[in-house]
Amino acid sequence: MSGQILRAPDHPLSRLRDGLWDAVLEGDEHTATGLVLDALHDGADAESVLLDVIAPVQGRVGVEWAANRITVAQEHAATAINERVVGAVSGSPAALAVRTAGPSGPSGRVTVACVDGEWHALPARILAEVLTLRGRRVDYLGAQVPTAHLIAHLHRTGAGAVALSASLATRLPAAHAAITACQATGTPVLVGGAAFGADGRYARLLGADAWAPDARAAAALLAAGAGSRTPRVHQPIDDLPHLGDQEYTLVVRSRTQLVKAVLAGLDERFPPARDYSEAQRDRTAEDVAHIVDFLAAALYTDDAELFTGFLDWTGGILTARGVPALSLLPALEVLGEELRDFPRATRHLRLAAGLSRTPPRPHDPFGKHA
Template sequence: MTDTTMVRDAGALLAQAREELWRAVCERDEFAAGRAVFAALDEGADAEDVLLDVIAAVQHKVGAEWAADRFTVAQEHAATAIHERIIAAMAHRTPAAPPSATAATVTVACVDGEWHALPARLLAEVLRHRGHRVDFLGAQVPTQHLMAHLHRTAPAVVALSSSIPTRLPTTHTAITAVQAVGIPVLAGGAAFGADGRYARLLGADAWAPDARAAAGLLARGLTRPSPGAVRQTVEDLPHLSDQEYTLVARGKRRLVRGTLAGLEERLPAMRAYTDAQRERTAEDVAHIVDFLACALYTDDSALFTGFLDWTGGILEARRVPAQVLDPGLALLQEELKDFPRALDFLSLGRAALRRRGTRPPAPGPDDDV
């Protein structure tokens, strides 16, 4: 058998496993999902390929289906739970590789407030299969608890994962604390941007777009920072001196209350909202304030406009026009009239929504495509 034939057979094996796993998670059948994965392993598929090219690929498709309103939140959570249990079963079924010459002890953790643990879990398993010793701390690790763990275990590297950009200020705190004890930080996850720009902005020692790239970086080695060294100063983030981030973040409750009161006054239909509808509206406004604050922290308007554009797409998939967000943005402009950067970001956000209004509507779940 030629190498080309082997590659083609491996690709076909992974494609079949993806198809069977996708069908199983759609039917919420954990046992069928396990059979799909373990059959591929039994037929010679590499464990790392199964983790990333089967499980991670199907999970990505689950997220895309939710965004398109073809999966409910409950279906998405069920699929994630199935994947987590299969990964755990794989960990006991496929032995870890023996330590290599470049093996390191790595702590993998999600930053405080980050509940999306599956990307970090996938990284932990890939590193284990590459011969590293891994402590996987899971989701939502408060920085003080992370630091207590590091003082006890002294790993060579900390890999921090975050999927939601609103966690970036907290991530910055964690990065600084870890580096202060002389441990380099490898950042990964969607929160850091497709090109890793926010990892660089916040002073991480390295950034990787995926688990394979992260493993490659570890194989080449990361330079340990000097304990107690100050990696960043206020001069590195001069925009924070205007206090806009701090004031918006601390004033979140007031901003949400003021915006909701203004919406009721300007949109009489809101007065007939149920308690559940009011709660969802308050959550939507709170998300807008969170992303605005994060954009102020990074001084990147694209973070805010990108969130609004993404949210507009989610709404339109549910046959709700993205422009429903505009009155809330207009009211926030009034609330933040003395905040020049915030006003600028809000104006750019409203313009992004207007541009969405010129696009043809996305097909709904029951439309013919």
């Protein structure tokens, strides 16, 4: 029922979302903050503002960037403004007034962090604020937290649960290491973010104690006792026996050489590449590195859909920018030749090459810019 109300164009939160979007698109931090604080003063619920206004606006930022309707600079500015708006909500009188008394002691304390290498911190920040509003004592550690630092923090604080966030599937190996390390300290781990799949498949694969599709679900799981259960104790190889073939490790170690080989091969297989400027070649090298990274993540999880989904999304990005998605094929062909002795990698690449010949679908399976 509430979802239907929020979709009504004349609902206050709908108007607030529209106003916030206009402000962040213009890079107007003061207007953005003022709109949200005025809404809170007029009775808007702080948690609803976080989850039904700021989060959807940030999601739209990613969609508009992918469609090439806003620039990278606008995307970064919008994200920075949304982060500051979240801070304004957190410190507002309205938020302070509704914070409830939650569980006391270490069991009521939650550590919220992004896995090592994950820079998309806004989803974790919003979760931390929602949990704080609901009375939890929260240690928010921010973006790209090295696992060793996270474990040291748990030993020092004795937190009752850890909530880990990851948006990019390339962070799954780091997430796996963090999950198992936290559980080894006796701390259960709840995970969330687009990296774990829309259905949480990678959370289950990597042995997390719980998965939540959004901040409301995460708060509900913790309230129901997800943070008080005895965590599963295991080793990464127990979850992923296919890693014994060493394909993932060897691809990661060969990343630099693979990127160089693809760039060299493009000159022969994709003639326009010969006339690229230095800047275009640098950008192409970055794109090829992303392809190798996502192939490695697919090998880690043994899930070809992770790789093909990324390439499908990348094809849509290229198409929006006037670059034929078929330009991905030469890179896949060269990678296939370089990795011809790797059976799983070869299967992933052949499947991806076949799908790359079809028009890309307009979706963002990894929430790269949400």
